[in-house]
Amino acid sequence: MANVITDETIDYVGILAKLELSGEEKEQAKKDMGRMLDYIDKLGELDTDGVEPMSHVFPVQNVFREDVITNGDGSADALKNAPGEKDNMFMAPRTFEA
């Protein structure tokens, strides 16, 4: 199964993961991911037909609560951690040309 890891796969996963890898890092990632997937392929030995996938160990469905504000306005504190801030907003690089 690990032969699915081509250069194109690594490039595609890099886009999904929002990571920019150097040539060396890509080679390493190809090797590492190939080895891990070979190992994970061990799960193929098990017959899981008819087994319900379990995402949560307890039978918890949607958990709702009233939308009541219990804390104050934390915007000033939150903005203190921002790498860029302007007029009480997060500042980000330009996304399109005006």
Add this chain to the structure above:
Amino acid sequence: MRRKPYGQKGMVVAMDILSYTAAGLAAAIKEGRTTAVEAMEAALARIDTAEKDINAYITVDREGALRAAAAAQEKIERGELTGPLAGVPAAVKDNLCTAGMRTTCASKILENFVPAFSAEAVLNLERAGAVVIGKTNMDEFAMGSTTETSAYGETRNPRNPAHVPGGSSGGSAAAVAAGECFFALGSDTGGSIRQPAGFCGVVGMKPTYGTVSRYGLIAYGSSLDQIGPLARDVTDCAVILEAIASHDGKDSTSVERTDTHFTEALVADVKGMKIGIPRDYFGEGLDPAVKDAVLAAAKRLERNGAVVEEFDLSLVEYAIPTYYTIAAAEASSNLERFDGIKYGYRAAEAGGLHEMYKKTRSEGFGAEVKRRIMLGSFVLSSGYYDAYYLKALKVKAMIKKAFDEAFAKYDVILGPVAPTTAPRLGESLSDPLKMYLGDIYTIAVNLAGLPAISVPCGQDAQGLPIGLQLIADSFQEKKLFRAAYSHETFERMEG
């Protein structure tokens, strides 16, 4: 005491204070035999002498800790602070948010992050009277088993600084073992509390999933993460868990429990208790010294009235591939929030928005974190989702069922925490897959949401601690505490 002394000669008072357990210290403060300030000064003095060898902390808030200790002492004297941990200095793993105190997750990407709020578990600790000293080192984003992937240097094992403390809560375990705090909080996604506790010779406990609120815990694998205590003995673990367990509307997976009086279960009596030993935990790869120590502990419990029996748990070798698929998938999603916009590191001179995201994340994350994000993105990608991620969720259901069947027969499952004692520094990172295999006995517990505890049960020929793991069914922490407290008591009595 098992701990190696790091105190200076002449510091008789400080040495005496540092030999207290957390519960013992709280009692001594209450009775006026010592004060919260003296205890904090003693812990800070130990930090001064030990940190150059151990590096258990990323951040120590010396002045804040002394101020908070003085405030706690005043409240204790006025009778306003009466909690079970009143005045006790504690360390907190650096993936738990602490208001006003830097929280890095041992990553460069959060090097300047100062949370505006505290994790619910930290607030609960403070309500019980504990005073936070600082934030402990860990594997970056809790991804690792050695505390060597930290961007702030590795932590060393206080029992032998040439060896790792384990991980990912290695800083918390080392701080407790070295006397740099009286107890610590850690988090456990695949063994990250139990394995470092085992390697450092302290007690570490992972509660049933949902027992402790994850609000304010920086998420790694949300369906597996759980916060728990690392402490000097089983009693402390029960006291601390009692303090931090709570139902919290801010964590939708938090469970409403009424049976959280864990200290009631501290009874040295295992008569009639059914203990199962999984044969599959004693196969290839297990260090003979670990095997002998764990089986000796089982024999001792049997001599004291427990009914001990071997059985086949099954599916053990499938737990690691299942875990790494699910944990990597959840991590790839959880760590998308680190994008250089709202907090943390932002790459300089990035062009457009997308370029900035990629540069920030590539420069901010370490190799192991990138490895898991890549794997997680792959197993969730279209075309591979069913073959990998969904398959893992099905095997998870089968593993849970295997435990259900075991707990129909046994009160507690007993085995080793890890196949070996603590490896030497630098031995593990070159081969990630080999490092992952070290999690074989701890990882299935997280997949099934079970509680488990790691208690010291001897040492190997090099003097490195060996950990005994006890596992119980969901919500059966009291059985665990009873078995662990019995082990601790009988071991002390019988040697």
